[in-house]
Amino acid sequence: MKFTVKNLPFAKQHSLLVLTVAFLAILAFLFDTALSTPLVYQQQLISQGELWRIFTGHFLHTNGFHLLLNLAALILLWALHGQFYSLKNYSLLFISSALTCSAGLYFFSPDIRQYVGLSGVLHGIFIFGAMMDIHHKDKTGYLLFIGVWLKIAHEQFYGASEDVSALIDASVAIDAHLWGAVGGLIFSGMYFLYHLKSKKKTKSS
Template sequence: MALIALLALGGEPWINALRYDRVAIAGGEWWRLLTGNLVHLPGNTIVWEGFRFHGPWHLFLNELGVLVLVLLCPERLSAAVWARRVILLGLGMSAGLYFYAPDLRWYVGLSGVMHGLFLLGLMPQALKKDIVALGCILYLLGKLGYELYAGAPVSDEHAIGGKVALDSHLWGAISGLVYGLVFRSFWKPERWAFWR
C-alpha cells in the first residue's frame, strides 16, 4: 500500500504513464496490465453535511478496502505470497478486461484485484463453516450480481471522480477463483512454491 500511496504523489503524469490503456498495451506497453492496478484517479471534491473534502478518494477507498481485508481474513501470508497474489490477480483481471471488455479504453485502481483478494481470503474460512466469512462471500457475489444488473451507484462514481469499471470487479473475482483452484489455497495454507 505504501508503493501505491507513493505512486499517487506523481500525479497525472504518472497515472497516464502507468494506467491500463488498451491502445498502449496493443502497442507493446505490456507493463500496463499490472501497473494500472497501482495508480488511482487523482481526486475529487466530496461535500458531506456542509463540509468539503478534497483529495484522492479513489486511493483512500482502496486502501480502506485492504485494511478491511486484513481484518476479515486472519490467515498470515508471507510477502512473497502477497506479491504473487497481487501480480497474478492483476494480470488475470487486466487480461479479462483486454479480451472481454473491448469498449473499456483505460482503467486505474485496485478494486478489481481486491475482489479476488477478498475471495481468496474469505473462502478458506467459509469452507470451515465460518458464518461471517460465508455472509461476506454471499455479499460479494450479490454485489457482483447487482453491479452487472443495475450498474454502479452514481454516488460511487461521484466519490471517486470517474466511472467505475465494473468489469474489473467481475474479472478480479474470476481471477481469484482460478488462482484459488490452481494453488489450492482454498483448502490449505498457501506457501511460496509454485508446484503446491
C-alpha cells in the same frame, strides 16, 4: 472473531506486502503527474506492446477519494483475513488478480479503454479470504463469498452507484470487479489443489 488491536495480524508475513501495496499506491498518487501517462492501463497502448500497463495501472487512482476508498478496503481485508496471508501467497494472489483483471478487461470489455485503481484486485483478495474462512470452517466465509458475488451480479445488471462515481470523479469499472474476483477464484482453487496434493504426498511418504 472479535476484533481487537491484539488479534490483528501485525506479523511481518501477514502485513508487509499489504503495507507495500499501500505505499506504492500512495507514492503513485503523489507523483501522478509524472507516472500516470507511462503507467496507466490503456488498451490501445497495451495492444502496441506496452504490456507493463496491465499491472502498473492498478496502483494509480483518479483522485484522493478513490485512493482512500481502496486503501480502506485493503486494510479492512487485511484485518479480516490477514492471518491467512504469507509473503508468497499474497504476492501470487495480488499478481494473479491484477493480471486476470486486466486480461478480462482487454479481451472481454474492450469498451473500457482506460482503467486505474485497486478495486479489481481487492475483489480477488476478498474471494481468497472468504474461501480461506470456508476452508477453516468459519461460517461467515459462506456469507462473504455469496455476498461478494451477489454484489458483482447486481453491478452487472444495474450498474454501479452514481454516488461512488461522483466521489471518485470517474465511471466505476464494474467489469474490473468481476474479472478481479475471477482471478481470485482461480488462484484460490489452484492454491487449495496444491496444498491438497502436498498433504497427500506427505501422508504417502
